[in-house]
Amino acid sequence: MIITIDGPAAAGKGTVSAYLAEKYKLAYFDTGMVYRAVGLQMVLTESDVNDEAKAEQVAKELSFPKMMELSKHKDFRSDIGGQAASVVSAHPKVRAALLKMQQNFALNPTFADGTSAKGVVYDGRDTGTVVCPDAELKLFITASTEIRAQRRYKEFVEKGIQTSYEKVLEDMVTRDKRDSSRSAAPLKPAEDAIIIDTSSLNINEVLQKIIPLVEAKL
Numbered sequence: 001m002i003i004t005i006d007g008p009a010a011a012g013k014g015t016v017s018a019y020l021a022e023k024y025k026l027a028y029f030d031t032g033m034v035y036r037a038v039g040l041q042m043v044l045t046e047s048d049v050n051d052e053a054k055a056e057q058v059a060k061e062l063s064f065p066k067m068m069e070l071s072k073h074k075d076f077r078s079d080i081g082g083q084a085a086s087v088v089s090a091h092p093k094v095r096a097a098l099l100k101m102q103q104n105f106a107l108n109p110t111f112a113d114g115t116s117a118k119g120v121v122y123d124g125r126d127t128g129t130v131v132c133p134d135a136e137l138k139l140f141i142t143a144s145t146e147i148r149a150q151r152r153y154k155e156f157v158e159k160g161i162q163t164s165y166e167k168v169l170e171d172m173v174t175r176d177k178r179d180s181s182r183s184a185a186p187l188k189p190a191e192d193a194i195i196i197d198t199s200s201l202n203i204n205e206v207l208q209k210i211i212p213l214v215e216a217k218l
């Protein structure tokens, strides 16, 4: 069973994906991590994130253990990591270099402890359109920019990351624009995706909409 959950930042994809993975005993692949890992590695080595050839080389050398190591860095989840990921992910050669790694996960999905899973929940921007076009269930989760910026700001405050709501909103608008307007795999719902707007819904209400869709596919 492959479920893809795509959509813009802070729409609720991560929470929904983790919940579904736990409930239906599926592995979880947060594909934003591969782009964050490449972006952060570029920043840490003082490389220009706009340098496609260099970013492609970093992407080709990326392994799962390296990605997990980078994910512990303080800027992996911060806006520095998010913006760097957004720039490197717009390079077609970087996307091509990271595609197989993402697709291969579905061939032998595993939980964090290494045991095998019967399927995967993919979370990202193009998992229903490019990574797994044959997924059994495709969801596109979205919400208004202001609501998403409020959610992201709250997350940062809870994690002790210093920022302001205005800065988070500005970064979100920039990132949304870059993700939606890039030529390679722009952020858009797959034709057969079910679109869920979470602007006025709490997490329980979102799950009440999604669970029957999953059950129907089981």
Ligand code: C5P
Residues within 6 Å of the ligand: 009, 031, 032, 033, 035, 036, 082, 085, 086, 087, 089, 090, 123, 124, 125, 126, 127, 175, 179
């Ligand atoms: O989801 P997350 O915020 O961690 O993603 C970071 C960035 O990685 C996104 O803004 C997007 O530019 C890029 N990304 C992507 N394709 C994916 C997942 C993430 O282009 N499947």
